[in-house]
Amino acid sequence: MLTLTPDEGCKMVNIVYVGIDTSKDFFDGATVDIRGSELMETTRYKQDINGFQEFYDNIKEICKITKSSLLIGIESTGIYHLPLYDFLVSKGYQVRVFNGLEIRGLRKTRIRKTRTDKIDAKLIANALRYCFEPEKKCPVPNELRNLREFCRIRFRLKVKRIRVKVQLVRDLDLIFPGFSNLFREKLSARLTKLLKHACTPKEIQKMSIEDLRKYVPETKAIQIKELANKSKGATNLDKAIKFEIKSLIREGKLIENEMQKVENKIERELNKTIHPVRTIIGIGPVTSAIIIAELGDINKFNGPNKIVAFAGIDPVIKESGKSRHEYRISKRGSKRLREALFQAAFTSSTLNPVIKEYYKRKRAEGKCHKDAIICCARKLCHIIYSVWKNNKPFYVPSNISSEK
Numbered sequence: 001m002l003t004l005t006p007d008e009g010c011k012m013v014n015i016v017y018v019g020i021d022t023s024k025d026f027f028d029g030a031t032v033d034i035r036g037s038e039l040m041e042t043t044r045y046k047q048d049i050n051g052f053q054e055f056y057d058n059i060k061e062i063c064k065i066t067k068s069s070l071l072i073g074i075e076s077t078g079i080y081h082l083p084l085y086d087f088l089v090s091k092g093y094q095v096r097v098f099n100g101l102e103i104r105g106l107r108k109t110r111i112r113k114t115r116t117d118k119i120d121a122k123l124i125a126n127a128l129r130y131c132f133e134p135e136k137k138c139p140v141p142n143e144l145r146n147l148r149e150f151c152r153i154r155f156r157l158k159v160k161r162i163r164v165k166v167q168l169v170r171d172l173d174l175i176f177p178g179f180s181n182l183f184r185e186k187l188s189a190r191l192t193k194l195l196k197h198a199c200t201p202k203e204i205q206k207m208s209i210e211d212l213r214k215y216v217p218e219t220k221a222i223q224i225k226e227l228a229n230k231s232k233g234a235t236n237l238d239k240a241i242k243f244e245i246k247s248l249i250r251e252g253k254l255i256e257n258e259m260q261k262v263e264n265k266i267e268r269e270l271n272k273t274i275h276p277v278r279t280i281i282g283i284g285p286v287t288s289a290i291i292i293a294e295l296g297d298i299n300k301f302n303g304p305n306k307i308v309a310f311a312g313i314d315p316v317i318k319e320s321g322k323s324r325h326e327y328r329i330s331k332r333g334s335k336r337l338r339e340a341l342f343q344a345a346f347t348s349s350t351l352n353p354v355i356k357e358y359y360k361r362k363r364a365e366g367k368c369h370k371d372a373i374i375c376c377a378r379k380l381c382h383i384i385y386s387v388w389k390n391n392k393p394f395y396v397p398s399n400i401s402s403e404k
Helices: 006-010 049-066 082-090 100-107 117-130 142-175 189-197 201-205 218-230 235-270 285-295 304-311 335-351 353-364 369-390 398-403
Strands: 015-022 026-032 038-046 069-075 095-098 315-318 326-329
Touching (some): 015 117, 026 117, 038 049, 069 082, 069 117, 142 285, 235 285, 285 335, 285 369, 304 369, 335 353, 335 369
Antiparallel strands (some): 015 026
Protein backbone atom coordinates (compact mmCIF):
# COMPACT_ATOMS: atom_id res chain seq x y z
CA MET A 1 0.00 0.00 0.00
CA LEU A 2 1.37 3.41 -0.95
CA THR A 3 1.99 5.94 1.82
CA LEU A 4 2.97 8.99 -0.22
CA THR A 5 1.87 12.30 1.24
CA PRO A 6 0.44 14.96 -1.08
CA ASP A 7 3.63 17.06 -0.67
CA GLU A 8 5.88 14.13 -1.51
CA GLY A 9 3.70 13.20 -4.47
CA CYS A 10 4.02 16.68 -5.94
CA LYS A 11 7.82 16.87 -5.61
CA MET A 12 9.96 16.00 -8.59
CA VAL A 13 12.27 13.16 -7.63
CA ASN A 14 14.83 12.14 -10.23
CA ILE A 15 15.31 8.55 -9.09
CA VAL A 16 13.39 6.20 -6.82
CA TYR A 17 15.51 3.42 -5.35
CA VAL A 18 13.83 0.06 -4.89
CA GLY A 19 15.42 -2.63 -2.71
CA ILE A 20 14.26 -6.26 -2.80
CA ASP A 21 15.10 -9.00 -0.31
CA THR A 22 14.07 -12.44 -1.58
CA SER A 23 13.48 -15.80 0.07
CA LYS A 24 12.03 -19.11 -1.06
CA ASP A 25 8.33 -18.21 -0.74
CA PHE A 26 8.25 -14.41 -0.34
CA PHE A 27 10.11 -11.22 -1.17
CA ASP A 28 10.07 -7.80 0.51
CA GLY A 29 10.18 -4.54 -1.43
CA ALA A 30 11.28 -1.17 -0.05
CA THR A 31 11.40 2.19 -1.85
CA VAL A 32 13.34 5.31 -0.87
CA ASP A 33 13.90 8.65 -2.56
CA ILE A 34 17.16 10.47 -3.11
CA ARG A 35 17.08 11.68 0.52
CA GLY A 36 16.55 8.18 1.92
CA SER A 37 12.92 8.76 2.91
CA GLU A 38 10.56 5.82 2.42
CA LEU A 39 8.02 6.42 -0.34
CA MET A 40 6.11 3.20 0.21
CA GLU A 41 5.70 1.06 3.28
CA THR A 42 7.96 -1.96 2.95
CA THR A 43 5.65 -4.71 1.77
CA ARG A 44 5.87 -8.48 1.53
CA TYR A 45 4.80 -10.24 -1.67
CA LYS A 46 4.44 -13.86 -2.69
CA GLN A 47 6.97 -15.48 -5.01
CA ASP A 48 4.44 -16.10 -7.76
CA ILE A 49 3.05 -14.29 -10.77
CA ASN A 50 0.37 -12.55 -8.68
CA GLY A 51 2.97 -11.24 -6.23
CA PHE A 52 5.19 -10.11 -9.09
CA GLN A 53 2.33 -8.26 -10.74
CA GLU A 54 1.24 -6.59 -7.48
CA PHE A 55 4.79 -5.40 -6.87
CA TYR A 56 5.08 -4.20 -10.47
CA ASP A 57 1.81 -2.23 -10.19
CA ASN A 58 2.99 -0.56 -6.97
CA ILE A 59 6.36 0.58 -8.28
CA LYS A 60 4.72 1.67 -11.52
CA GLU A 61 2.33 3.85 -9.52
CA ILE A 62 5.28 5.38 -7.62
CA CYS A 63 6.94 6.14 -10.93
CA LYS A 64 3.77 7.85 -12.12
CA ILE A 65 3.21 9.90 -8.94
CA THR A 66 6.80 11.08 -8.51
CA LYS A 67 7.51 11.37 -12.25
CA SER A 68 10.79 9.58 -11.59
CA SER A 69 12.85 6.77 -13.03
CA LEU A 70 13.27 3.60 -11.03
CA LEU A 71 16.50 1.92 -10.03
CA ILE A 72 16.01 -1.57 -8.61
CA GLY A 73 18.42 -3.61 -6.52
CA ILE A 74 18.06 -7.25 -5.53
CA GLU A 75 20.31 -9.46 -3.42
CA SER A 76 21.62 -12.63 -5.03
CA THR A 77 20.17 -15.42 -2.88
CA GLY A 78 21.06 -18.64 -4.64
CA ILE A 79 18.28 -19.31 -7.14
CA TYR A 80 15.41 -17.51 -5.43
CA HIS A 81 16.02 -14.06 -6.92
CA LEU A 82 16.11 -15.26 -10.55
CA PRO A 83 12.35 -15.51 -11.35
CA LEU A 84 11.68 -11.99 -10.08
CA TYR A 85 14.82 -10.68 -11.79
CA ASP A 86 13.68 -12.11 -15.13
CA PHE A 87 10.20 -10.66 -14.63
CA LEU A 88 11.48 -7.14 -13.92
CA VAL A 89 13.99 -7.19 -16.79
CA SER A 90 11.22 -8.30 -19.15
CA LYS A 91 9.31 -5.18 -18.09
CA GLY A 92 12.23 -2.99 -19.15
CA TYR A 93 13.66 -2.11 -15.72
CA GLN A 94 17.33 -1.89 -14.80
CA VAL A 95 18.10 -4.32 -11.98
CA ARG A 96 21.34 -4.34 -9.98
CA VAL A 97 22.14 -7.75 -8.51
CA PHE A 98 24.10 -7.43 -5.24
CA ASN A 99 26.49 -10.03 -3.96
CA GLY A 100 25.54 -11.22 -0.47
CA LEU A 101 28.95 -10.14 0.84
CA GLU A 102 28.27 -6.55 -0.24
CA ILE A 103 25.02 -6.44 1.73
CA ARG A 104 26.59 -8.20 4.70
CA GLY A 105 29.27 -5.53 4.84
CA LEU A 106 26.67 -2.75 4.78
CA ARG A 107 24.63 -4.55 7.42
CA LYS A 108 27.59 -4.34 9.80
CA THR A 109 27.52 -0.54 9.57
CA ARG A 110 24.19 -0.49 11.41
CA ILE A 111 24.41 0.12 15.16
CA ARG A 112 21.40 -2.01 15.99
CA LYS A 113 21.77 -5.77 15.52
CA THR A 114 18.12 -6.37 14.62
CA ARG A 115 17.84 -8.06 11.24
CA THR A 116 14.60 -8.66 9.35
CA ASP A 117 13.73 -9.08 5.68
CA LYS A 118 12.12 -5.64 5.65
CA ILE A 119 15.24 -4.03 7.12
CA ASP A 120 17.38 -5.81 4.55
CA ALA A 121 15.13 -4.60 1.71
CA LYS A 122 15.57 -1.00 2.84
CA LEU A 123 19.31 -1.59 3.23
CA ILE A 124 19.50 -2.71 -0.41
CA ALA A 125 17.54 0.36 -1.53
CA ASN A 126 19.96 2.62 0.33
CA ALA A 127 22.93 0.71 -1.08
CA LEU A 128 21.78 1.83 -4.52
CA ARG A 129 21.42 5.38 -3.26
CA TYR A 130 24.82 5.56 -1.59
CA CYS A 131 27.45 4.18 -3.89
CA PHE A 132 26.32 1.67 -6.46
CA GLU A 133 25.64 2.09 -10.14
CA PRO A 134 23.11 -0.07 -11.97
CA GLU A 135 24.29 -2.89 -14.17
CA LYS A 136 23.59 -2.14 -17.81
CA LYS A 137 23.67 -5.76 -18.81
CA CYS A 138 22.26 -9.02 -17.52
CA PRO A 139 24.71 -10.65 -15.01
CA VAL A 140 24.46 -13.84 -17.05
CA PRO A 141 23.41 -13.41 -20.70
CA ASN A 142 20.43 -15.55 -21.65
CA GLU A 143 22.45 -17.51 -24.21
CA LEU A 144 24.85 -18.62 -21.43
CA ARG A 145 22.33 -19.56 -18.78
CA ASN A 146 21.93 -23.18 -19.87
CA LEU A 147 25.69 -23.50 -20.26
CA ARG A 148 26.26 -22.19 -16.75
CA GLU A 149 23.65 -24.50 -15.27
CA PHE A 150 25.13 -27.52 -17.06
CA CYS A 151 28.55 -26.57 -15.66
CA ARG A 152 27.08 -26.31 -12.17
CA ILE A 153 25.34 -29.66 -12.55
CA ARG A 154 28.74 -31.13 -13.40
CA PHE A 155 30.21 -29.45 -10.31
CA ARG A 156 27.51 -30.95 -8.09
CA LEU A 157 28.12 -34.38 -9.62
CA LYS A 158 31.82 -34.01 -8.83
CA VAL A 159 30.95 -33.26 -5.20
CA LYS A 160 28.77 -36.38 -5.06
CA ARG A 161 31.57 -38.47 -6.55
CA ILE A 162 34.01 -37.19 -3.91
CA ARG A 163 31.56 -38.16 -1.16
CA VAL A 164 31.25 -41.65 -2.64
CA LYS A 165 35.05 -42.01 -2.67
CA VAL A 166 35.37 -40.80 0.93
CA GLN A 167 32.72 -43.28 2.09
CA LEU A 168 34.33 -46.09 0.09
CA VAL A 169 37.74 -45.44 1.71
CA ARG A 170 36.07 -45.38 5.13
CA ASP A 171 34.44 -48.77 4.53
CA LEU A 172 37.64 -50.33 3.20
CA ASP A 173 39.66 -49.01 6.13
CA LEU A 174 37.13 -50.62 8.44
CA ILE A 175 37.23 -54.18 7.04
CA PHE A 176 40.55 -54.17 5.14
CA PRO A 177 42.95 -51.57 6.64
CA GLY A 178 45.57 -50.28 4.21
CA PHE A 179 43.92 -51.69 1.08
CA SER A 180 42.70 -48.31 -0.24
CA ASN A 181 46.26 -46.91 0.01
CA LEU A 182 47.37 -49.25 -2.79
CA PHE A 183 45.14 -47.47 -5.31
CA ARG A 184 45.40 -43.82 -6.29
CA GLU A 185 42.00 -43.68 -8.02
CA LYS A 186 39.40 -45.07 -5.64
CA LEU A 187 36.77 -45.68 -8.32
CA SER A 188 39.06 -47.03 -11.04
CA ALA A 189 37.75 -49.83 -13.25
CA ARG A 190 40.33 -52.31 -11.92
CA LEU A 191 39.62 -51.59 -8.27
CA THR A 192 35.84 -51.68 -8.57
CA LYS A 193 35.99 -54.92 -10.56
CA LEU A 194 38.15 -56.53 -7.85
CA LEU A 195 35.95 -55.21 -5.02
CA LYS A 196 32.88 -56.80 -6.59
CA HIS A 197 34.67 -60.14 -6.39
CA ALA A 198 36.56 -59.74 -3.10
CA CYS A 199 36.87 -56.90 -0.59
CA THR A 200 37.96 -58.52 2.71
CA PRO A 201 41.34 -60.02 3.75
CA LYS A 202 39.80 -63.51 4.01
CA GLU A 203 38.43 -63.33 0.47
CA ILE A 204 41.79 -62.14 -0.89
CA GLN A 205 43.63 -64.90 0.99
CA LYS A 206 41.58 -67.50 -0.85
CA MET A 207 42.71 -66.08 -4.22
CA SER A 208 46.01 -66.96 -5.86
CA ILE A 209 48.37 -64.47 -7.49
CA GLU A 210 47.14 -65.72 -10.84
CA ASP A 211 43.53 -64.97 -9.83
CA LEU A 212 44.48 -61.47 -8.72
CA ARG A 213 46.32 -60.82 -11.99
CA LYS A 214 42.94 -60.94 -13.74
CA TYR A 215 42.17 -57.62 -12.03
CA VAL A 216 45.54 -55.92 -11.36
CA PRO A 217 49.18 -56.11 -12.54
CA GLU A 218 51.44 -58.73 -10.94
CA THR A 219 53.35 -56.31 -8.71
CA LYS A 220 50.07 -54.92 -7.35
CA ALA A 221 48.71 -58.47 -6.90
CA ILE A 222 51.71 -59.41 -4.74
CA GLN A 223 51.24 -56.26 -2.61
CA ILE A 224 47.55 -57.02 -2.11
CA LYS A 225 48.31 -60.63 -1.18
CA GLU A 226 50.97 -59.64 1.36
CA LEU A 227 48.67 -57.03 2.89
CA ALA A 228 45.78 -59.54 3.19
CA ASN A 229 47.99 -61.97 5.10
CA LYS A 230 48.78 -59.43 7.83
CA SER A 231 45.70 -57.17 7.77
CA LYS A 232 42.95 -57.44 10.37
CA GLY A 233 39.68 -55.58 10.09
CA ALA A 234 36.36 -55.47 11.91
CA THR A 235 35.06 -58.89 10.82
CA ASN A 236 31.77 -58.57 12.69
CA LEU A 237 30.72 -55.87 10.16
CA ASP A 238 31.60 -57.77 6.99
CA LYS A 239 28.08 -58.32 5.70
CA ALA A 240 26.87 -54.74 6.11
CA ILE A 241 30.06 -53.11 4.83
CA LYS A 242 30.34 -55.44 1.81
CA PHE A 243 26.78 -54.49 0.90
CA GLU A 244 27.56 -50.77 1.14
CA ILE A 245 30.80 -51.11 -0.86
CA LYS A 246 28.92 -52.70 -3.76
CA SER A 247 26.23 -50.05 -3.42
CA LEU A 248 28.86 -47.27 -3.54
CA ILE A 249 30.45 -48.84 -6.64
CA ARG A 250 27.07 -48.78 -8.43
CA GLU A 251 26.48 -45.19 -7.31
CA GLY A 252 29.94 -44.15 -8.47
CA LYS A 253 29.40 -45.75 -11.87
CA LEU A 254 26.06 -43.95 -12.24
CA ILE A 255 27.68 -40.60 -11.36
CA GLU A 256 30.47 -41.22 -13.90
CA ASN A 257 27.89 -41.92 -16.62
CA GLU A 258 25.91 -38.80 -15.73
CA MET A 259 29.08 -36.68 -15.75
CA GLN A 260 29.89 -37.91 -19.23
CA LYS A 261 26.39 -37.00 -20.38
CA VAL A 262 26.52 -33.50 -18.91
CA GLU A 263 30.01 -32.90 -20.37
CA ASN A 264 28.60 -33.79 -23.78
CA LYS A 265 25.81 -31.26 -23.18
CA ILE A 266 28.38 -28.64 -22.17
CA GLU A 267 30.39 -29.17 -25.36
CA ARG A 268 27.25 -28.92 -27.51
CA GLU A 269 26.21 -25.66 -25.82
CA LEU A 270 29.74 -24.29 -26.15
CA ASN A 271 29.96 -25.18 -29.83
CA LYS A 272 27.00 -22.91 -30.59
CA THR A 273 29.31 -19.90 -30.47
CA ILE A 274 32.94 -19.23 -31.38
CA HIS A 275 34.55 -17.80 -28.24
CA PRO A 276 38.08 -16.34 -28.01
CA VAL A 277 38.68 -17.96 -24.59
CA ARG A 278 38.67 -21.34 -26.31
CA THR A 279 41.79 -20.34 -28.26
CA ILE A 280 43.94 -20.09 -25.11
CA ILE A 281 46.44 -22.95 -25.02
CA GLY A 282 46.01 -25.17 -21.95
CA ILE A 283 42.30 -24.48 -21.41
CA GLY A 284 40.19 -27.45 -22.51
CA PRO A 285 36.55 -27.41 -23.67
CA VAL A 286 34.94 -28.10 -20.28
CA THR A 287 37.26 -25.74 -18.38
CA SER A 288 36.70 -22.95 -20.92
CA ALA A 289 32.94 -23.51 -20.66
CA ILE A 290 33.07 -23.08 -16.88
CA ILE A 291 35.14 -19.89 -17.19
CA ILE A 292 32.84 -18.40 -19.85
CA ALA A 293 29.66 -19.37 -17.99
CA GLU A 294 30.80 -18.11 -14.59
CA LEU A 295 32.09 -14.77 -15.89
CA GLY A 296 29.00 -14.31 -18.09
CA ASP A 297 29.62 -10.86 -19.54
CA ILE A 298 33.17 -9.49 -19.68
CA ASN A 299 31.80 -5.92 -19.74
CA LYS A 300 30.88 -6.32 -16.07
CA PHE A 301 34.59 -6.17 -15.28
CA ASN A 302 36.56 -2.97 -15.84
CA GLY A 303 39.89 -4.78 -15.70
CA PRO A 304 41.54 -8.18 -15.19
CA ASN A 305 42.05 -7.54 -11.47
CA LYS A 306 38.28 -7.54 -11.09
CA ILE A 307 38.21 -11.08 -12.50
CA VAL A 308 40.99 -12.05 -10.08
CA ALA A 309 38.87 -10.76 -7.19
CA PHE A 310 35.69 -12.36 -8.55
CA ALA A 311 37.49 -15.72 -8.61
CA GLY A 312 38.71 -15.22 -5.04
CA ILE A 313 42.41 -15.58 -5.92
CA ASP A 314 43.31 -12.02 -4.95
CA PRO A 315 45.99 -11.83 -2.22
CA VAL A 316 44.99 -11.04 1.35
CA ILE A 317 47.62 -9.55 3.67
CA LYS A 318 47.35 -9.98 7.42
CA GLU A 319 49.55 -7.83 9.65
CA SER A 320 49.40 -6.97 13.32
CA GLY A 321 52.11 -4.98 15.08
CA LYS A 322 55.45 -6.69 14.58
CA SER A 323 53.93 -9.98 13.50
CA ARG A 324 54.82 -11.40 10.10
CA HIS A 325 52.78 -10.62 7.02
CA GLU A 326 50.59 -13.53 5.92
CA TYR A 327 49.77 -13.75 2.24
CA ARG A 328 46.77 -15.85 1.33
CA ILE A 329 44.06 -15.83 -1.31
CA SER A 330 40.72 -14.40 -0.27
CA LYS A 331 38.60 -17.36 -1.53
CA ARG A 332 35.68 -14.95 -1.86
CA GLY A 333 33.85 -15.31 -5.12
CA SER A 334 32.94 -18.11 -7.48
CA LYS A 335 34.53 -21.34 -6.22
CA ARG A 336 33.66 -22.99 -9.55
CA LEU A 337 35.60 -20.32 -11.44
CA ARG A 338 38.47 -20.57 -8.96
CA GLU A 339 38.69 -24.34 -9.40
CA ALA A 340 38.58 -24.01 -13.21
CA LEU A 341 41.36 -21.39 -13.20
CA PHE A 342 43.58 -23.57 -10.99
CA GLN A 343 43.01 -26.54 -13.31
CA ALA A 344 43.78 -24.38 -16.34
CA ALA A 345 46.88 -22.91 -14.66
CA PHE A 346 48.20 -26.37 -13.80
CA THR A 347 47.79 -27.58 -17.40
CA SER A 348 49.03 -24.33 -18.93
CA SER A 349 52.22 -24.40 -16.85
CA THR A 350 53.41 -27.25 -19.09
CA LEU A 351 51.53 -26.62 -22.38
CA ASN A 352 51.19 -22.84 -22.77
CA PRO A 353 54.58 -21.19 -23.54
CA VAL A 354 53.51 -17.90 -21.94
CA ILE A 355 52.35 -19.49 -18.68
CA LYS A 356 55.22 -21.99 -18.72
CA GLU A 357 57.79 -19.19 -18.80
CA TYR A 358 55.87 -17.27 -16.11
CA TYR A 359 55.74 -20.38 -13.91
CA LYS A 360 59.51 -20.90 -14.23
CA ARG A 361 60.14 -17.26 -13.35
CA LYS A 362 58.04 -17.51 -10.20
CA ARG A 363 59.80 -20.71 -9.18
CA ALA A 364 63.16 -19.00 -9.72
CA GLU A 365 61.98 -16.22 -7.39
CA GLY A 366 61.65 -18.83 -4.64
CA LYS A 367 57.92 -19.55 -4.73
CA CYS A 368 56.74 -23.08 -4.05
CA HIS A 369 54.79 -25.01 -6.70
CA LYS A 370 51.40 -24.15 -5.19
CA ASP A 371 52.11 -20.41 -4.94
CA ALA A 372 53.51 -20.40 -8.48
CA ILE A 373 50.31 -22.02 -9.78
CA ILE A 374 48.23 -19.36 -7.99
CA CYS A 375 50.34 -16.69 -9.74
CA CYS A 376 49.74 -18.47 -13.06
CA ALA A 377 45.99 -18.48 -12.39
CA ARG A 378 46.13 -14.70 -11.92
CA LYS A 379 48.15 -14.38 -15.12
CA LEU A 380 45.46 -16.39 -16.93
CA CYS A 381 42.84 -13.90 -15.71
CA HIS A 382 44.74 -11.15 -17.53
CA ILE A 383 44.98 -13.25 -20.69
CA ILE A 384 41.27 -14.18 -20.53
CA TYR A 385 40.28 -10.54 -20.09
CA SER A 386 42.46 -9.42 -23.01
CA VAL A 387 41.30 -11.97 -25.59
CA TRP A 388 37.64 -11.71 -24.54
CA LYS A 389 37.48 -7.92 -24.28
CA ASN A 390 39.23 -7.44 -27.63
CA ASN A 391 37.47 -10.45 -29.20
CA LYS A 392 40.75 -11.69 -30.64
CA PRO A 393 42.28 -15.18 -30.48
CA PHE A 394 45.16 -15.93 -28.15
CA TYR A 395 48.65 -15.92 -29.64
CA VAL A 396 52.12 -16.59 -28.27
CA PRO A 397 54.40 -13.52 -28.59
CA SER A 398 57.31 -14.05 -31.00
CA ASN A 399 59.97 -13.46 -28.34
CA ILE A 400 58.59 -16.32 -26.24
CA SER A 401 58.11 -18.59 -29.24
CA SER A 402 61.72 -18.12 -30.34
CA GLU A 403 63.01 -18.99 -26.89
CA LYS A 404 61.02 -22.23 -26.92
